[in-house]
Amino acid sequence: xxxxxxxxxxxxxxxxxxxxxxxxxxxxxxxxxxxxxxxxxxxxxxxxxxxxxxxxxxxxxxxxxxxxxxxxxxxxxxxxxxxxxxxxxxxxxxxxxxxxxxxxxxxxxxxxxxxxxxxxxxxxxxxxxxxxxxxxxxxxxxxxxxxxxxxxxxxxxxxxxxxxxxxxxxxxxxxxxxxxxxxxxxxxxxxxxxxxxxxxxxxxxxxxxxxxxxxxxxxxxxxxxxxxxxxxxxxxxxxxxxxxxxxxxxxxxxxxxxxxxxxxxxxxxxxxxxxxxxxxxxxxxxxxxxxxxxxxxxxxxxxxxxxxxxxxxxxxxxxxxxxxxxxxxxxxxxxxxxxxxxxxxxxxxxxxxxxxxxxxxxxxxxxxxxxxxxxxxxxxxxxxxxxxxxxxxxxxxxxxxxxxxxxxxxxxxxxxxxxxxxxxxxxxxxxxxxxxxxxxxxxxxxxxxxxxxxxxxxxxxxxxxxxxxxxxxxxxxxxxxxxxxxxxxxxxxxxxxxxxxxxxxxxxxxxxxxxxxxxxxxxxxxxxxxxxxxxxxxxxxxxxxxxxxxx
Amino acid sequence: xxxxxxxxxxxxxxxxxxxxxxxxxxxxxxxxxxxxxxxxxxxxxxxxxxxxxxxxxxxxxxxxxxxxxxxxxxxxxxxxxxxxxxxxxxxxxxxxxxxxxxxxxxxxxxxxxxxxxxxxxxxxxxxxxxxxxxxxxxxxxxxxxxxxxxxxxxxxxxxxxxxxxxxxxxxxxxxxxxxx
Numbered sequence: 057x058x059x060x061x062x063x064x065x066x067x068x069x070x071x072x073x074x075x076x077x078x079x080x081x082x083x084x085x086x087x088x089x090x091x092x093x094x095x096x097x098x099x100x101x102x103x104x105x106x107x108x109x110x111x112x113x114x115x116x117x118x119x120x121x122x123x124x125x126x127x128x129x130x131x132x133x134x135x136x137x138x139x140x141x142x143x144x145x146x147x148x149x150x151x152x153x154x155x156x157x158x159x160x161x162x163x164x165x166x167x168x169x170x171x172x173x174x175x176x177x178x179x180x181x182x183x184x185x186x187x188x189x190x191x192x193x194x195x196x197x198x199x200x201x202x203x204x205x206x207x208x209x210x211x212x213x214x215x216x217x218x219x220x221x222x223x224x225x226x227x228x229x230x231x232x233x234x235x236x237x238x239x240x241x242x243x244x245x246x247x248x249x250x251x252x253x254x255x256x257x258x259x260x261x262x263x264x265x266x267x268x269x270x271x272x273x274x275x276x277x278x279x280x281x282x283x284x285x286x287x288x289x290x291x292x293x294x295x296x297x298x299x300x301x302x303x304x305x306x307x308x309x310x311x312x313x314x315x316x317x318x319x320x321x322x323x324x325x326x327x328x329x330x331x332x333x334x335x336x337x338x339x340x341x342x343x344x345x346x347x348x349x350x351x352x353x354x355x356x357x358x359x360x361x362x363x364x365x366x367x368x369x370x371x372x373x374x375x376x377x378x379x380x381x382x383x384x385x386x387x388x389x390x391x392x393x394x395x396x397x398x399x400x401x402x403x404x405x406x407x408x409x410x411x412x413x414x415x416x417x418x419x420x421x422x423x424x425x426x427x428x429x430x431x432x433x434x435x436x437x438x439x440x441x442x443x444x445x446x447x448x449x450x451x452x453x454x455x456x457x458x459x460x461x462x463x464x465x466x467x468x469x470x471x472x473x474x475x476x477x478x479x480x481x482x483x484x485x486x487x488x489x490x491x492x493x494x495x496x497x498x499x500x501x502x503x504x505x506x507x508x509x510x511x512x513x514x515x516x517x518x519x520x521x522x523x524x525x526x527x528x529x530x531x532x533x534x535x536x537x538x539x540x541x542x543x544x545x546x547x548x549x550x551x552x553x554x555x556x557x558x559x560x561x562x563x564x565x566x567x568x569x570x571x572x573x574x575x576x577x578x579x580x581x582x583x584x585x586x587x588x589x590x591x592x593x594x595x596x597x598x599x600x601x602x603x604x605x606x607x
Numbered sequence: 608x609x610x611x612x613x614x615x616x617x618x619x620x621x622x623x624x625x626x627x628x629x630x631x632x633x634x635x636x637x638x639x640x641x642x643x644x645x646x647x648x649x650x651x652x653x654x655x656x657x658x659x660x661x662x663x664x665x666x667x668x669x670x671x672x673x674x675x676x677x678x679x680x681x682x683x684x685x686x687x688x689x690x691x692x693x694x695x696x697x698x699x700x701x702x703x704x705x706x707x708x709x710x711x712x713x714x715x716x717x718x719x720x721x722x723x724x725x726x727x728x729x730x731x732x733x734x735x736x737x738x739x740x741x742x743x744x745x746x747x748x749x750x751x752x753x754x755x756x757x758x759x760x761x762x763x764x765x766x767x768x769x770x771x772x773x774x775x776x777x778x779x780x781x782x783x784x785x786x787x
Contacts, residue, residue: 427764434725447725481761500765503726505654505691516727541657545777546731549767560765562727 084110084164090193092117092221092241093270100167103187108162108169115170117221117241118179118194122168129161129170131179141178180218180296182243195243195271196220199297202251203258203277208313208354209305210256211288214275216242219290219298226287226302233257235277235285237302238266242273257281257306282307286403288332289316289358301358312337312353315403317360317375317384322368325409329362329373329386331396332403338520339384339404341396348394350384350406360384369410393596395521395557409494419495419596420468422488424550425455426500426560429478434503436567441576445566447501448476450575454563455499457585462592485553495525495595496558497588498550501575507567512539514562518551526559529591536583538564538571557595561588649678650739650781651689652732659736659781662689671745675712676700678744682737693736695720701755703745709771710747718754724763731766731775738772739781749773 084100091114100110111122111129119132120141129141141160160174172192176183182197197217204211214224214237222240229236244265251261257279266274277283283304290300303313315332322328331339337353362373369392374385386394392410399405426447427433433447452473459469470491472484488496504510513533517526523543530543551558563584564571574580647666650659664681666674679700682693697717704711724730738750749771752759760769 431721431764433764435722481764481767500727502728504729505726509655514728541728544728546727547767547775548727548731548765549761552767560727565726 084169085190087190087192088269089114090191090195090269090271091115092195093272095269099192100169101190101192102164102169103185106171106173107185107192108164108171109192110164111161111168111170118175118181120179124168127161127168182217182245184243191269193243193268193271195273196239196241197245198239198242198248198263198273198275200249200251201261201263201275202249203255203261203304205255206303206357208311208357209303209309210258210277211357212237212258212261212275212277212302212304213299214239214302215293215297215299218296219292220300224287224300224302226285228283228285230282233279233282235279235283235302235304237275237285237287237300239273239275239300241271243271244273257283258304277302277304279304284310284334286313286315286332286334288313289318289361291358303357310334310336314339314352314354314356314382316358317356317362317373319362319365319370319373320402320405322365322370324367325369327368327370327408329370329406329408330402330404331384331406334403335398335400338398339396340520341394341406343393343524345391346388348386348388348392348406348408349378350386350394350396351378352382352384355382369408397519397521397555420470420491420493421462421592422470422472422491422493422496423455423459423462424472424484424488424496424498425452426498427451428473428476431478434501434566436503436507436572438507438567438569438572440569440573443576445501445572445575447503447566450501450566450581451499452476453578454581454585454588457582458497458499458588461585461589465589465593467592481549482553485550488554488556488558493554493556495592496550496554496556497529497592498548498558498560499588500560500562501564501566502562503566504568508569510541511565511568511571512541513564514541515543516546516548516551516560516562517543517558518545518547519558522551522557522559525557525591525595528594529559529561529588532587532591532594533561533563533584535587536564536580538574563588647674647678648740648743649681650693650736650743651682651685652691652693652729652736653782654691654729654732656779657728657732658779659732659739660689661781661783662686666744672700672703674744675703675741678740679712679714679737682740691733693733693740694718695723705745705747708748709751710741710745710749711751711753712741713753713756716755718752719759719762721763724766727763727765730763732778734762734766734768734772735775735778739774742774 084102086098087101089096089099094117096114099112099114102108115121121130123130130138131141132138161168161170172183181194184193199215199217201214220241225238227236250263258277259280260278262276264274266272284307285302285304288301288303290298292298318330320328320330340351342349360373360375369388371387371389376383390410392408394406394408397405428448435444435446437444462469472487473479515526515530517523526543534540548560551560564575566572646663649662649664651662653660666677668674683696683698685692695717699715701713701715741750751771752768758769761767
């Protein structure tokens with residue numbers, strides 16, 4: 057790094073049109089170019105003062121592209137529009153100047169070359185050259201780092217000169233205890249403002265160039281005690297700078313927190329909202345037709361970023377309070393529903409889908425007839441029935457009846473088994489997950505080691521998003537008049553591993569004399585199917601009148 | 608003759624007192640300073656009340672592996688009046704070890720007796736009885752179950768045993784004694 061030179065931020069210079077270099081110019085040599093977090097090998101470079109680099113793919117991470125027709129650089133803006141570089145106002149100032157305050161682009165042997173200092177200035181970046189290593193690095197300058205105390209813990213705030221292309225990574229380490237944030241595509245500069253005021257468990261803040269290839273600056277918070285850390289979000293300032301925030305909590309003092317609520321993506325029939333937070337403090341969701349009410353465990357540390365909402369199922373997202381507790385009101389363009397899933401990297405993800413005015417045509421239900429083939433499930437032969445009852449036979453019969461009801465109402469239905477075959481639990485789950493089904497219903501018949509001791513229905517679920525479905529099914533199953541033993545959270549395989557709302561229904565006891573006598577009647581099995589069907593309609597908030605009309 | 612018998616009797620009494628100690632001194636000593644008998648809690652399923660029952664035992668062995676064998680033997684043959692076994696009768700512990708807080712139990716194939724694990728809640732309570740008991744005996748945080756050295760994946764068409772199992776906090780708190 058003998059000839060390392062920092063490009064100073066320069067006065068914007070005017071001439072940007074392609075003009076030939078002097079004959080004395082050197083021959084281009086292949087160089088390694090590290091642009092933000094991307095590496096480009098063998099890029100032709102002129103090691104003059106200032107250095108020039110041939111236009112190429114390396115411009116893409118900077119949001120730039122070379123317009124060969126017009127012979128100029130075009131910058132893509134966040135709005136989706138683009139602008140030519142440099143701006144016309146700067147072009148006049150540049151005329152007649154050379155070097156780092158001279159033209160942005162020149163032609164060498166018929167190929168356009170870009171002046172690196174000028175480019176860095178125009179797109180607010182910092183460049184570092186190493187002639188010995190044939191290495192040129194272009195990165196985003198880190199401007200400042202500081203710690204701030206908040207109710208939920210301590211916020212480490214790191215400001216960068218322009219928005220990062222990738223989210224930073226946040227980790228904690230022990231021995232000694234510390235938390236750090238890695239900022240991809242960034243370069244360390246001399247003029248960084250580092251506030252080293254100790255706060256809580258944090259004794260000091262350190263900053264360094266963790267990696268030069270690719271460019272990564274690491275900011276470390278040294279701590280007295282073991283800590284947990286999370287990325288909570290970012291704020292973009294008017295001048296184009298961006299501040300990323302990392303929450304640090306002492307492990308012994310966990311408290312609920314919510315990061316920046318962000319619209320992750322929006323498609324015509326599905327939208328994803330990210331709610332960063334700790335798994336142990338989950339939000340809860342209430343489906344109300346055209347509104348989803350998300351009760352948050354804490355007030356978000358940053359304002360939501362949920363625009364633009366030009367299409368997709370969400371009309372607006374509003375953060376407010378109910379009974380002095382923070383809630384998120386997600387207004388939908390038409391009746392829909394939402395589910396919450398947890399992702400270790402991003403936190404909670406709210407998936408929102410429309411019901412398209414009560415048309416269940418787009419809804420896919422996976423029905424799982426319990427057991428099958430070599431696995432008969434429970435068997436019984438109470439005195440009240442003529443032939444022995446076998447669970448796998450009853451579950452398939454009820455599932456087929458339910459399938460018929462759902463299809464008549466316009467649902468799409470896929471069965472995990474349609475005959476007496478053995479299907480491993482993992483395959484049942486994989487089917488539903490790969491199809492991205494809207495609901496998964498597993499149908500079983502219960503049993504007890506002491507025949508006749510228990511009767512009635514039970515419904516099981518695992519994830520919070522499945523609770524509403526389980527309650528809807530249970531509520532309808534109670535209408536069978538056989539009593540109920542409750543809705544319970546249990547880590548049964550099929551409800552644990554399915555990614556959509558899922559429930560396992562135990563529809564009466566095969567070895568209870570009265571339940572068994574009813575189960576052997578096709579009409580009672582039809583009643584069970586009908587109860588499950590109505591529970592599914594309730595869950596999707598599809599008016600029963602619509603279903604009756606179809607019948 | 609009688610005098611010799613008395614002398615012999617007195618010598619015998621003194622010998623016994625010398626050998627076994629003075630009873631009025633040793634009894635209080637053992638009461639005050641001997642450690643209380645170590646006991647562990649075994650949990651049995653109460654399938655009538657959908658919860659676990661606390662059953663305290665004094666293990667016959669000090670070796671942890673032997674204690675686990677004793678616990679699993681009890682769980683498969685519950686002592687009266689406990690009505691319900693937690694694991695199928697005949698289930699034996701083949702080997703066990705603890706690493707990073709995870710207890711790995713290698714059980715005999717009797718463990719996967721299919722008609723034992725019918726009924727989802729019944730099966731869950733039985734499996735949790737095993738998890739609660741062996742974590743109580745060993746202090747492990749979770750339990751990985753192997754059958755003849757291999758993971759059975761699932762049992763009874765409901766339960767997942769492919770991952771280490773922890774105590775289910777959603778169960779009703781275990782109680783001492785059967786439900787009325």
